Amino acid sequence: MSAYLHNTIPNLKPFDYERHHDSHFINQQWVLVNGISKKKAVYTFRKNNILEIERKDASIKTSWTLNIQNIFTIETEDGIITVKAYFKDDDILVLNHQDRQEFALYINTTNYKDDLNSVEDIQSFLKEKYKKKVSNIIYDHEFYYISESEEFGPNTVEELSEKVKNEEISAYCFVRDVNEGDYSKRLRIADLMQEL
Template identity: 80%
Template sequence: MSAYLHNTIPNLKPFDYDRHHDSLFINQQWVLVNGISTKKAIYTFRDDNILEIERKDATITTSWTISIQNIFTIETEDGVINVKAYFKDDDILVLNHQDKEEFAMYINTTNYTEELNSIEDIQGYLKDKYKKKVNKVIHKHEFYYISKSKEFGPNTVEELKEKVENETISAYCFVRDVNEDSYAKRLRIIDLMQEL
Protein backbone atom coordinates (compact mmCIF):
# COMPACT_ATOMS: atom_id res chain seq x y z
CA MET A 1 0.00 0.00 0.00
CA SER A 2 1.38 3.41 -0.83
CA ALA A 3 2.52 5.63 2.03
CA TYR A 4 0.24 8.35 0.66
CA LEU A 5 -2.86 6.17 1.02
CA HIS A 6 -1.79 4.73 4.38
CA ASN A 7 -1.18 8.21 5.81
CA THR A 8 -4.52 9.50 4.49
CA ILE A 9 -6.66 6.51 5.55
CA PRO A 10 -5.00 4.34 8.20
CA ASN A 11 -5.93 0.74 9.08
CA LEU A 12 -7.02 -0.39 5.64
CA LYS A 13 -7.36 -4.12 4.99
CA PRO A 14 -6.33 -5.42 1.56
CA PHE A 15 -9.07 -6.93 -0.60
CA ASP A 16 -9.30 -10.64 0.14
CA TYR A 17 -11.10 -12.46 -2.66
CA ASP A 18 -12.46 -15.28 -0.46
CA ARG A 19 -13.70 -12.95 2.26
CA HIS A 20 -14.82 -9.89 0.31
CA HIS A 21 -15.77 -10.77 -3.27
CA ASP A 22 -19.11 -12.57 -2.90
CA SER A 23 -20.41 -11.22 0.39
CA LEU A 24 -19.22 -7.60 0.42
CA PHE A 25 -18.28 -6.56 -3.09
CA ILE A 26 -20.41 -8.05 -5.88
CA ASN A 27 -23.89 -6.63 -6.59
CA GLN A 28 -23.55 -3.98 -3.89
CA GLN A 29 -24.40 -0.32 -4.46
CA TRP A 30 -21.20 1.67 -3.87
CA VAL A 31 -21.68 5.45 -3.69
CA LEU A 32 -18.56 7.32 -4.75
CA VAL A 33 -17.60 9.77 -1.99
CA ASN A 34 -15.10 11.76 -4.09
CA GLY A 35 -16.95 14.63 -5.75
CA ILE A 36 -20.39 13.68 -4.39
CA SER A 37 -21.34 17.35 -3.98
CA THR A 38 -21.08 17.98 -7.71
CA LYS A 39 -21.86 14.62 -9.30
CA LYS A 40 -23.27 11.62 -7.39
CA ALA A 41 -22.36 8.23 -8.84
CA ILE A 42 -23.31 4.72 -7.73
CA TYR A 43 -21.02 1.89 -8.82
CA THR A 44 -22.29 -1.70 -8.97
CA PHE A 45 -19.77 -4.42 -9.77
CA ARG A 46 -21.60 -7.39 -11.31
CA ASP A 47 -20.56 -11.07 -11.41
CA ASP A 48 -20.04 -11.15 -15.16
CA ASN A 49 -17.40 -8.37 -15.04
CA ILE A 50 -19.99 -5.72 -15.83
CA LEU A 51 -19.67 -2.41 -14.02
CA GLU A 52 -22.75 -0.19 -13.87
CA ILE A 53 -22.16 3.46 -13.07
CA GLU A 54 -25.45 5.16 -12.27
CA ARG A 55 -25.71 8.92 -12.31
CA LYS A 56 -28.66 11.25 -12.05
CA ASP A 57 -29.07 11.53 -15.79
CA ALA A 58 -27.85 8.15 -17.08
CA THR A 59 -26.46 4.70 -16.36
CA ILE A 60 -23.19 3.74 -18.02
CA THR A 61 -22.33 0.07 -18.48
CA THR A 62 -18.65 -0.76 -18.69
CA SER A 63 -16.31 -3.54 -17.50
CA TRP A 64 -13.91 -4.55 -14.76
CA THR A 65 -11.56 -7.47 -14.14
CA ILE A 66 -9.42 -8.65 -11.26
CA SER A 67 -5.95 -10.18 -11.50
CA ILE A 68 -4.34 -12.73 -9.25
CA GLN A 69 -2.58 -9.97 -7.27
CA ASN A 70 -5.93 -8.27 -6.54
CA ILE A 71 -5.24 -5.53 -9.06
CA PHE A 72 -8.49 -4.38 -10.62
CA THR A 73 -8.64 -3.09 -14.16
CA ILE A 74 -11.62 -0.79 -14.57
CA GLU A 75 -12.80 0.72 -17.81
CA THR A 76 -14.28 4.17 -17.23
CA GLU A 77 -15.20 7.10 -19.44
CA ASP A 78 -11.71 8.44 -18.66
CA GLY A 79 -10.05 5.28 -20.00
CA VAL A 80 -8.68 2.10 -18.46
CA ILE A 81 -7.26 2.39 -14.94
CA ASN A 82 -5.56 -0.08 -12.62
CA VAL A 83 -6.46 0.07 -8.95
CA LYS A 84 -5.83 -1.96 -5.84
CA ALA A 85 -8.80 -2.49 -3.53
CA TYR A 86 -8.88 -2.09 0.26
CA PHE A 87 -11.62 -2.16 2.84
CA LYS A 88 -11.71 0.32 5.72
CA ASP A 89 -14.75 -1.48 7.05
CA ASP A 90 -17.17 -3.96 5.56
CA ASP A 91 -19.01 -1.11 3.88
CA ILE A 92 -16.22 1.33 3.07
CA LEU A 93 -14.20 0.48 -0.04
CA VAL A 94 -11.08 2.30 -1.21
CA LEU A 95 -9.67 1.88 -4.71
CA ASN A 96 -6.07 3.07 -4.88
CA HIS A 97 -4.88 4.19 -8.34
CA GLN A 98 -1.71 2.28 -9.20
CA ASP A 99 -0.15 4.97 -11.40
CA LYS A 100 -0.94 8.13 -9.41
CA GLU A 101 -1.24 9.29 -5.82
CA GLU A 102 -5.02 9.17 -6.05
CA PHE A 103 -7.71 7.00 -4.58
CA ALA A 104 -11.49 6.75 -4.68
CA MET A 105 -13.57 6.03 -1.59
CA TYR A 106 -16.95 4.34 -1.75
CA ILE A 107 -19.69 3.65 0.80
CA ASN A 108 -21.91 0.60 0.42
CA THR A 109 -25.49 1.86 0.62
CA THR A 110 -27.20 -1.41 -0.30
CA ASN A 111 -28.60 -1.87 3.22
CA TYR A 112 -28.74 1.82 4.16
CA THR A 113 -32.18 3.42 4.06
CA GLU A 114 -31.18 7.09 3.74
CA GLU A 115 -29.89 8.69 0.52
CA LEU A 116 -26.31 9.91 0.40
CA ASN A 117 -26.26 13.03 -1.77
CA SER A 118 -23.83 15.38 -0.03
CA ILE A 119 -20.82 15.60 2.28
CA GLU A 120 -23.24 16.30 5.15
CA ASP A 121 -25.14 13.06 4.39
CA ILE A 122 -21.85 11.14 4.43
CA GLN A 123 -20.83 12.72 7.74
CA GLY A 124 -24.21 11.76 9.20
CA TYR A 125 -23.85 8.22 7.87
CA LEU A 126 -20.36 7.81 9.36
CA LYS A 127 -21.38 9.34 12.69
CA ASP A 128 -24.36 6.97 12.94
CA LYS A 129 -22.28 3.96 11.85
CA TYR A 130 -19.49 4.49 14.35
CA LYS A 131 -21.87 5.42 17.16
CA LYS A 132 -23.57 2.03 16.69
CA LYS A 133 -20.16 0.35 16.64
CA VAL A 134 -19.14 2.09 19.88
CA ASN A 135 -22.46 1.13 21.48
CA LYS A 136 -21.86 -2.54 20.68
CA VAL A 137 -18.37 -2.38 22.18
CA ILE A 138 -19.56 -0.52 25.29
CA HIS A 139 -22.47 -2.89 25.92
CA LYS A 140 -20.17 -5.93 26.00
CA HIS A 141 -17.26 -4.30 27.79
CA GLU A 142 -16.59 -4.19 31.50
CA PHE A 143 -15.23 -1.45 33.75
CA TYR A 144 -13.98 -1.02 37.30
CA TYR A 145 -15.20 2.00 39.26
CA ILE A 146 -14.12 3.88 42.38
CA SER A 147 -16.67 4.78 45.02
CA LYS A 148 -15.79 6.13 48.46
CA SER A 149 -12.08 5.47 47.85
CA LYS A 150 -12.61 1.77 47.06
CA GLU A 151 -12.49 -0.01 43.75
CA PHE A 152 -15.37 -2.22 42.61
CA GLY A 153 -16.16 -4.31 39.56
CA PRO A 154 -15.83 -5.24 36.88
CA ASN A 155 -19.31 -4.29 35.67
CA THR A 156 -20.91 -3.73 32.30
CA VAL A 157 -22.22 -0.26 31.45
CA GLU A 158 -25.78 -1.59 31.85
CA GLU A 159 -24.97 -2.76 35.39
CA LEU A 160 -23.36 0.58 36.23
CA LYS A 161 -26.38 2.44 34.85
CA GLU A 162 -28.69 0.32 37.01
CA LYS A 163 -26.59 1.10 40.12
CA VAL A 164 -26.81 4.83 39.33
CA GLU A 165 -30.57 4.63 38.79
CA ASN A 166 -30.95 2.77 42.12
CA GLU A 167 -28.78 5.48 43.68
CA THR A 168 -26.30 2.85 44.89
CA ILE A 169 -23.44 4.83 43.30
CA SER A 170 -22.96 8.26 41.81
CA ALA A 171 -22.95 8.82 38.07
CA TYR A 172 -19.77 10.83 38.65
CA CYS A 173 -17.69 7.88 39.91
CA PHE A 174 -14.52 7.38 37.89
CA VAL A 175 -14.22 4.23 35.78
CA ARG A 176 -11.39 2.41 34.08
CA ASP A 177 -11.47 -0.20 31.38
CA VAL A 178 -10.61 -3.72 32.56
CA ASN A 179 -7.54 -3.55 30.30
CA GLU A 180 -6.20 -0.33 31.84
CA ASP A 181 -4.11 0.05 34.98
CA SER A 182 -5.23 3.49 36.11
CA TYR A 183 -8.00 6.06 36.06
CA ALA A 184 -5.81 8.56 34.21
CA LYS A 185 -8.37 9.04 31.44
CA ARG A 186 -10.75 10.57 34.03
CA LEU A 187 -13.72 8.76 32.48
CA ARG A 188 -16.90 8.75 34.59
CA ILE A 189 -19.96 6.51 34.60
CA ILE A 190 -22.02 9.39 33.22
CA ASP A 191 -19.69 9.54 30.20
CA LEU A 192 -20.36 5.87 29.46
CA MET A 193 -24.10 6.28 29.97
CA GLN A 194 -24.21 9.04 27.35
CA GLU A 195 -23.03 6.52 24.76
CA LEU A 196 -25.92 4.10 25.44
Template identity: 80%
Template sequence: MSVNLHNTIPNLNAFDYERHYDSHFINQQWVLVNGISKKKAIYTFRDNNVLEIERKDTTIKTSWNLSIQNIFTIETEDGTITVKAYFKDDDILVLNHQDKEEFALYINTTNYSEELNSIEDIQEYLKEKYKKKVSKVIHKHEFYYISKSKEFGPCTVEELKAKVDNDDISAYCFVRDINEDNYAKRLRIIDLVQEL
Protein backbone atom coordinates in the same frame (compact mmCIF):
# COMPACT_ATOMS: atom_id res chain seq x y z
CA MET B 1 -0.52 1.59 -0.05
CA SER B 2 0.53 5.17 -0.62
CA VAL B 3 1.70 7.22 2.34
CA ASN B 4 -1.01 9.77 1.48
CA LEU B 5 -3.75 7.13 1.72
CA HIS B 6 -2.31 5.61 4.90
CA ASN B 7 -2.17 9.02 6.61
CA THR B 8 -5.62 10.07 5.42
CA ILE B 9 -7.46 6.82 6.21
CA PRO B 10 -5.63 4.73 8.81
CA ASN B 11 -6.36 1.09 9.71
CA LEU B 12 -7.42 -0.15 6.30
CA ASN B 13 -7.82 -3.87 5.68
CA ALA B 14 -6.80 -5.24 2.29
CA PHE B 15 -9.56 -6.75 0.16
CA ASP B 16 -9.75 -10.45 0.98
CA TYR B 17 -11.57 -12.51 -1.66
CA GLU B 18 -12.82 -15.16 0.78
CA ARG B 19 -14.12 -12.63 3.29
CA HIS B 20 -15.31 -9.73 1.15
CA TYR B 21 -16.21 -10.81 -2.38
CA ASP B 22 -19.66 -12.38 -1.96
CA SER B 23 -20.88 -10.70 1.20
CA HIS B 24 -19.43 -7.19 1.00
CA PHE B 25 -18.36 -6.40 -2.54
CA ILE B 26 -20.24 -7.93 -5.46
CA ASN B 27 -23.69 -6.57 -6.46
CA GLN B 28 -23.52 -3.86 -3.80
CA GLN B 29 -24.35 -0.21 -4.52
CA TRP B 30 -21.23 1.84 -3.83
CA VAL B 31 -21.72 5.62 -3.78
CA LEU B 32 -18.54 7.48 -4.76
CA VAL B 33 -17.78 10.04 -2.04
CA ASN B 34 -15.14 11.93 -4.06
CA GLY B 35 -16.91 14.74 -5.90
CA ILE B 36 -20.41 13.86 -4.64
CA SER B 37 -21.31 17.53 -4.27
CA LYS B 38 -20.77 18.02 -8.02
CA LYS B 39 -21.97 14.74 -9.48
CA LYS B 40 -23.31 11.65 -7.67
CA ALA B 41 -22.20 8.28 -9.02
CA ILE B 42 -23.17 4.78 -7.89
CA TYR B 43 -20.80 1.93 -8.76
CA THR B 44 -22.03 -1.68 -8.84
CA PHE B 45 -19.48 -4.44 -9.47
CA ARG B 46 -21.29 -7.37 -11.06
CA ASP B 47 -20.31 -11.06 -11.00
CA ASN B 48 -19.65 -11.23 -14.74
CA ASN B 49 -16.94 -8.52 -14.53
CA VAL B 50 -19.37 -5.78 -15.53
CA LEU B 51 -19.11 -2.49 -13.70
CA GLU B 52 -22.25 -0.35 -13.80
CA ILE B 53 -21.77 3.36 -13.11
CA GLU B 54 -25.07 5.13 -12.54
CA ARG B 55 -25.21 8.94 -12.80
CA LYS B 56 -28.49 10.86 -12.73
CA ASP B 57 -30.42 9.45 -15.70
CA THR B 58 -27.65 7.40 -17.32
CA THR B 59 -25.97 4.10 -16.61
CA ILE B 60 -22.58 3.35 -18.12
CA LYS B 61 -21.45 -0.27 -18.36
CA THR B 62 -17.75 -0.98 -18.36
CA SER B 63 -15.55 -3.80 -17.08
CA TRP B 64 -13.38 -4.73 -14.13
CA ASN B 65 -11.10 -7.66 -13.29
CA LEU B 66 -9.51 -8.97 -10.14
CA SER B 67 -5.85 -9.45 -11.06
CA ILE B 68 -4.17 -10.68 -7.91
CA GLN B 69 -5.29 -10.64 -4.27
CA ASN B 70 -6.54 -7.07 -3.82
CA ILE B 71 -5.44 -5.58 -7.16
CA PHE B 72 -8.12 -4.71 -9.70
CA THR B 73 -8.08 -3.33 -13.21
CA ILE B 74 -11.01 -1.10 -14.12
CA GLU B 75 -11.91 0.15 -17.56
CA THR B 76 -12.79 3.86 -17.33
CA GLU B 77 -13.55 6.68 -19.75
CA ASP B 78 -9.84 7.57 -19.51
CA GLY B 79 -8.59 4.02 -20.19
CA THR B 80 -7.60 1.13 -17.96
CA ILE B 81 -6.55 1.90 -14.40
CA THR B 82 -5.05 -0.37 -11.76
CA VAL B 83 -6.20 -0.03 -8.17
CA LYS B 84 -5.67 -1.78 -4.86
CA ALA B 85 -8.87 -2.39 -2.87
CA TYR B 86 -9.16 -1.85 0.88
CA PHE B 87 -12.01 -1.85 3.38
CA LYS B 88 -12.15 0.68 6.20
CA ASP B 89 -15.26 -1.04 7.46
CA ASP B 90 -17.63 -3.58 5.96
CA ASP B 91 -19.37 -0.82 4.04
CA ILE B 92 -16.56 1.63 3.33
CA LEU B 93 -14.42 0.73 0.31
CA VAL B 94 -11.24 2.49 -0.77
CA LEU B 95 -9.70 2.02 -4.23
CA ASN B 96 -6.11 3.26 -4.26
CA HIS B 97 -4.86 4.24 -7.75
CA GLN B 98 -1.54 2.53 -8.41
CA ASP B 99 -0.12 5.04 -10.90
CA LYS B 100 -1.09 8.28 -9.13
CA GLU B 101 -1.30 9.62 -5.60
CA GLU B 102 -5.11 9.34 -5.70
CA PHE B 103 -7.75 7.18 -4.13
CA ALA B 104 -11.53 6.87 -4.34
CA LEU B 105 -13.72 6.37 -1.29
CA TYR B 106 -17.07 4.57 -1.58
CA ILE B 107 -19.92 3.94 0.85
CA ASN B 108 -22.14 0.89 0.45
CA THR B 109 -25.74 2.11 0.45
CA THR B 110 -27.38 -1.20 -0.49
CA ASN B 111 -29.02 -1.58 2.94
CA TYR B 112 -29.33 2.13 3.71
CA SER B 113 -32.78 3.63 3.27
CA GLU B 114 -31.79 7.30 2.86
CA GLU B 115 -30.12 8.73 -0.25
CA LEU B 116 -26.60 10.09 -0.12
CA ASN B 117 -26.46 13.19 -2.33
CA SER B 118 -24.16 15.56 -0.47
CA ILE B 119 -21.31 15.84 2.00
CA GLU B 120 -23.90 16.57 4.71
CA ASP B 121 -25.73 13.32 3.87
CA ILE B 122 -22.45 11.41 4.17
CA GLN B 123 -21.68 13.03 7.52
CA GLU B 124 -25.13 12.06 8.80
CA TYR B 125 -24.72 8.51 7.47
CA LEU B 126 -21.34 8.10 9.21
CA LYS B 127 -22.65 9.61 12.43
CA GLU B 128 -25.59 7.17 12.51
CA LYS B 129 -23.43 4.22 11.47
CA TYR B 130 -20.92 4.70 14.27
CA LYS B 131 -23.62 5.53 16.79
CA LYS B 132 -25.22 2.13 16.10
CA LYS B 133 -21.85 0.43 16.21
CA VAL B 134 -21.05 1.94 19.58
CA SER B 135 -24.42 1.05 21.09
CA LYS B 136 -23.99 -2.59 20.02
CA VAL B 137 -20.54 -2.73 21.60
CA ILE B 138 -21.53 -0.96 24.81
CA HIS B 139 -23.81 -3.54 26.32
CA LYS B 140 -21.80 -6.59 25.29
CA HIS B 141 -18.25 -5.79 26.33
CA GLU B 142 -15.95 -4.47 28.94
CA PHE B 143 -13.37 -1.83 28.19
CA TYR B 144 -9.85 -0.84 29.14
CA TYR B 145 -9.13 2.84 29.48
CA ILE B 146 -6.08 5.09 29.57
CA SER B 147 -5.76 7.68 32.31
CA LYS B 148 -2.58 9.63 33.05
CA SER B 149 -0.60 7.48 30.59
CA LYS B 150 -1.55 4.21 32.31
CA GLU B 151 -4.03 1.54 31.26
CA PHE B 152 -6.76 0.35 33.62
CA GLY B 153 -9.64 -2.09 33.43
CA PRO B 154 -11.48 -3.93 32.21
CA CYS B 155 -14.64 -2.08 33.27
CA THR B 156 -18.22 -2.05 32.09
CA VAL B 157 -19.66 1.19 30.72
CA GLU B 158 -21.69 1.59 33.90
CA GLU B 159 -18.49 1.33 35.99
CA LEU B 160 -16.77 3.87 33.75
CA LYS B 161 -19.74 6.23 34.08
CA ALA B 162 -19.60 5.93 37.88
CA LYS B 163 -15.87 6.78 37.85
CA VAL B 164 -16.57 9.85 35.68
CA ASP B 165 -19.51 10.91 37.90
CA ASN B 166 -17.23 10.63 40.97
CA ASP B 167 -14.52 12.68 39.18
CA ASP B 168 -12.10 9.75 39.48
CA ILE B 169 -11.36 9.89 35.73
CA SER B 170 -12.03 12.20 32.81
CA ALA B 171 -14.90 11.51 30.41
CA TYR B 172 -12.37 12.11 27.63
CA CYS B 173 -10.14 9.12 28.46
CA PHE B 174 -9.69 6.80 25.49
CA VAL B 175 -11.17 3.31 25.74
CA ARG B 176 -10.71 0.05 23.89
CA ASP B 177 -12.84 -3.06 23.84
CA ILE B 178 -11.25 -6.02 25.65
CA ASN B 179 -11.09 -7.83 22.29
CA GLU B 180 -8.99 -5.11 20.68
CA ASP B 181 -5.28 -4.63 21.16
CA ASN B 182 -5.05 -0.86 20.60
CA TYR B 183 -6.91 2.43 20.82
CA ALA B 184 -7.06 3.05 17.05
CA LYS B 185 -10.84 3.55 17.05
CA ARG B 186 -10.33 6.65 19.22
CA LEU B 187 -13.42 5.97 21.35
CA ARG B 188 -13.67 7.96 24.56
CA ILE B 189 -15.66 7.26 27.69
CA ILE B 190 -17.97 10.15 26.83
CA ASP B 191 -18.79 8.47 23.49
CA LEU B 192 -19.85 5.30 25.32
CA VAL B 193 -21.79 7.05 28.08
CA GLN B 194 -23.83 9.08 25.58
CA GLU B 195 -25.26 5.81 24.26
CA LEU B 196 -26.50 4.54 27.65
Protein backbone atom coordinates in the same frame (compact mmCIF):
# COMPACT_ATOMS: atom_id res chain seq x y z
CA MET C 1 0.00 0.61 0.58
CA SER C 2 1.36 4.01 -0.33
CA ALA C 3 2.31 6.36 2.49
CA TYR C 4 -0.01 8.94 0.93
CA LEU C 5 -3.07 6.70 1.30
CA HIS C 6 -2.04 5.38 4.73
CA ASN C 7 -1.61 8.92 6.07
CA THR C 8 -4.95 10.04 4.63
CA ILE C 9 -7.01 7.01 5.71
CA PRO C 10 -5.31 4.95 8.44
CA ASN C 11 -6.14 1.36 9.42
CA LEU C 12 -7.19 0.08 6.00
CA LYS C 13 -7.42 -3.67 5.44
CA PRO C 14 -6.53 -5.11 2.01
CA PHE C 15 -9.31 -6.69 -0.05
CA ASP C 16 -9.48 -10.37 0.88
CA TYR C 17 -11.26 -12.49 -1.75
CA GLU C 18 -12.58 -15.08 0.71
CA ARG C 19 -13.90 -12.53 3.17
CA HIS C 20 -15.01 -9.66 0.95
CA HIS C 21 -15.82 -10.77 -2.62
CA ASP C 22 -19.27 -12.36 -2.32
CA SER C 23 -20.59 -10.77 0.88
CA HIS C 24 -19.17 -7.24 0.80
CA PHE C 25 -18.28 -6.45 -2.80
CA ILE C 26 -20.45 -8.10 -5.46
CA ASN C 27 -23.95 -6.66 -6.14
CA GLN C 28 -23.51 -3.95 -3.51
CA GLN C 29 -24.41 -0.33 -4.27
CA TRP C 30 -21.26 1.74 -3.76
CA VAL C 31 -21.75 5.52 -3.76
CA LEU C 32 -18.63 7.38 -4.88
CA VAL C 33 -17.80 10.00 -2.25
CA ASN C 34 -15.25 11.85 -4.42
CA GLY C 35 -17.14 14.57 -6.31
CA ILE C 36 -20.57 13.79 -4.83
CA SER C 37 -21.27 17.51 -4.46
CA LYS C 38 -21.07 17.85 -8.27
CA LYS C 39 -22.56 14.56 -9.45
CA LYS C 40 -23.67 11.43 -7.60
CA ALA C 41 -22.46 8.11 -9.01
CA VAL C 42 -23.38 4.62 -7.79
CA TYR C 43 -21.05 1.74 -8.72
CA THR C 44 -22.24 -1.88 -8.71
CA PHE C 45 -19.69 -4.61 -9.36
CA ARG C 46 -21.44 -7.66 -10.85
CA LYS C 47 -20.24 -11.30 -10.85
CA ASN C 48 -19.77 -11.47 -14.61
CA ASN C 49 -17.15 -8.68 -14.43
CA ILE C 50 -19.67 -6.03 -15.41
CA LEU C 51 -19.41 -2.69 -13.63
CA GLU C 52 -22.60 -0.65 -13.68
CA ILE C 53 -22.26 3.07 -13.02
CA GLU C 54 -25.53 4.91 -12.38
CA ARG C 55 -25.68 8.68 -12.55
CA LYS C 56 -28.66 10.99 -12.56
CA ASP C 57 -28.37 11.60 -16.29
CA ALA C 58 -26.85 8.31 -17.51
CA SER C 59 -26.26 4.64 -16.91
CA ILE C 60 -22.95 3.12 -18.03
CA LYS C 61 -21.89 -0.52 -18.27
CA THR C 62 -18.19 -1.21 -18.29
CA SER C 63 -15.89 -3.94 -16.99
CA TRP C 64 -13.65 -4.81 -14.07
CA THR C 65 -11.19 -7.66 -13.49
CA LEU C 66 -9.56 -8.99 -10.35
CA ASN C 67 -5.94 -9.60 -11.33
CA ILE C 68 -4.16 -10.80 -8.19
CA GLN C 69 -5.16 -10.58 -4.52
CA ASN C 70 -6.42 -7.01 -4.16
CA ILE C 71 -5.35 -5.55 -7.52
CA PHE C 72 -8.10 -4.74 -10.00
CA THR C 73 -8.24 -3.30 -13.49
CA ILE C 74 -11.27 -1.17 -14.20
CA GLU C 75 -12.33 0.21 -17.54
CA THR C 76 -13.39 3.84 -17.12
CA GLU C 77 -14.30 6.72 -19.41
CA ASP C 78 -10.62 7.72 -19.22
CA GLY C 79 -9.31 4.29 -20.18
CA ILE C 80 -8.15 1.27 -18.19
CA ILE C 81 -6.85 1.95 -14.68
CA THR C 82 -5.20 -0.35 -12.15
CA VAL C 83 -6.23 -0.01 -8.51
CA LYS C 84 -5.62 -1.75 -5.20
CA ALA C 85 -8.74 -2.33 -3.11
CA TYR C 86 -8.96 -1.78 0.64
CA PHE C 87 -11.76 -1.76 3.20
CA LYS C 88 -11.92 0.71 6.07
CA ASP C 89 -14.77 -1.41 7.39
CA ASP C 90 -17.57 -3.42 5.78
CA ASP C 91 -19.26 -0.31 4.36
CA ILE C 92 -16.28 1.77 3.23
CA LEU C 93 -14.26 0.75 0.18
CA VAL C 94 -11.12 2.52 -1.05
CA LEU C 95 -9.69 2.00 -4.53
CA ASN C 96 -6.11 3.29 -4.63
CA HIS C 97 -4.87 4.28 -8.12
CA GLN C 98 -1.58 2.51 -8.82
CA ASP C 99 -0.11 5.09 -11.21
CA ARG C 100 -0.99 8.30 -9.34
CA GLN C 101 -1.39 9.57 -5.79
CA GLU C 102 -5.18 9.34 -6.04
CA PHE C 103 -7.84 7.17 -4.53
CA ALA C 104 -11.60 6.80 -4.75
CA LEU C 105 -13.67 6.39 -1.57
CA TYR C 106 -17.01 4.55 -1.70
CA ILE C 107 -19.78 3.98 0.83
CA ASN C 108 -21.97 0.89 0.62
CA THR C 109 -25.59 2.06 0.69
CA THR C 110 -27.23 -1.29 -0.14
CA ASN C 111 -28.80 -1.59 3.33
CA TYR C 112 -29.12 2.14 4.04
CA LYS C 113 -32.65 3.51 3.74
CA ASP C 114 -31.81 7.17 2.97
CA ASP C 115 -30.18 8.50 -0.19
CA LEU C 116 -26.68 9.89 -0.08
CA ASN C 117 -26.68 12.89 -2.40
CA SER C 118 -24.37 15.39 -0.72
CA VAL C 119 -21.41 15.83 1.61
CA GLU C 120 -23.87 16.55 4.43
CA ASP C 121 -25.68 13.23 3.77
CA ILE C 122 -22.35 11.39 3.96
CA GLN C 123 -21.45 13.12 7.22
CA SER C 124 -24.84 12.11 8.69
CA PHE C 125 -24.39 8.52 7.48
CA LEU C 126 -20.91 8.23 9.03
CA LYS C 127 -21.94 9.91 12.27
CA GLU C 128 -24.90 7.54 12.70
CA LYS C 129 -22.88 4.47 11.67
CA TYR C 130 -20.04 5.08 14.13
CA LYS C 131 -22.39 6.17 16.90
CA LYS C 132 -24.14 2.77 16.63
CA LYS C 133 -20.79 0.99 16.51
CA VAL C 134 -19.54 2.77 19.65
CA SER C 135 -22.84 2.09 21.45
CA ASN C 136 -22.63 -1.62 20.60
CA ILE C 137 -19.02 -1.88 21.76
CA ILE C 138 -19.70 0.00 24.99
CA TYR C 139 -22.92 -1.91 25.63
CA ASP C 140 -21.17 -5.31 25.47
CA HIS C 141 -17.95 -4.29 27.17
CA GLU C 142 -17.00 -4.44 30.85
CA PHE C 143 -15.36 -1.86 33.10
CA TYR C 144 -13.88 -1.58 36.57
CA TYR C 145 -14.81 1.43 38.70
CA ILE C 146 -13.42 3.16 41.79
CA SER C 147 -15.75 4.14 44.60
CA GLU C 148 -14.52 5.46 47.95
CA SER C 149 -10.91 4.51 47.08
CA GLU C 150 -11.81 0.88 46.35
CA GLU C 151 -11.95 -0.85 42.96
CA PHE C 152 -15.01 -2.90 41.95
CA GLY C 153 -16.08 -4.84 38.88
CA PRO C 154 -15.96 -5.72 36.17
CA ASN C 155 -19.45 -4.56 35.21
CA THR C 156 -21.23 -3.79 31.95
CA VAL C 157 -22.37 -0.22 31.32
CA GLU C 158 -25.94 -1.39 31.83
CA GLU C 159 -25.04 -2.74 35.29
CA LEU C 160 -23.19 0.46 36.17
CA SER C 161 -26.15 2.53 35.00
CA GLU C 162 -28.47 0.48 37.20
CA LYS C 163 -26.20 1.02 40.22
CA VAL C 164 -26.28 4.78 39.58
CA LYS C 165 -30.09 4.76 39.29
CA ASN C 166 -30.35 2.85 42.56
CA GLU C 167 -27.94 5.39 44.11
CA GLU C 168 -25.49 2.64 45.05
CA ILE C 169 -22.66 4.56 43.34
CA SER C 170 -22.08 8.01 41.88
CA ALA C 171 -22.21 8.65 38.14
CA TYR C 172 -18.91 10.48 38.63
CA CYS C 173 -16.91 7.40 39.69
CA PHE C 174 -13.89 6.82 37.47
CA VAL C 175 -13.95 3.73 35.23
CA ARG C 176 -11.33 1.81 33.29
CA ASP C 177 -11.70 -0.74 30.55
CA VAL C 178 -10.93 -4.33 31.62
CA ASN C 179 -7.96 -4.25 29.22
CA GLU C 180 -6.42 -1.09 30.71
CA GLY C 181 -4.11 -1.02 33.70
CA ASP C 182 -5.05 2.36 35.16
CA TYR C 183 -7.57 5.20 35.21
CA SER C 184 -5.42 7.70 33.29
CA LYS C 185 -8.13 8.31 30.67
CA ARG C 186 -10.22 9.96 33.41
CA LEU C 187 -13.41 8.34 32.07
CA ARG C 188 -16.46 8.42 34.35
CA ILE C 189 -19.60 6.28 34.47
CA ALA C 190 -21.59 9.32 33.31
CA ASP C 191 -19.48 9.41 30.11
CA LEU C 192 -20.34 5.80 29.34
CA MET C 193 -24.02 6.30 30.08
CA GLN C 194 -24.20 9.11 27.50
CA GLU C 195 -23.23 6.67 24.76
CA LEU C 196 -26.07 4.23 25.47
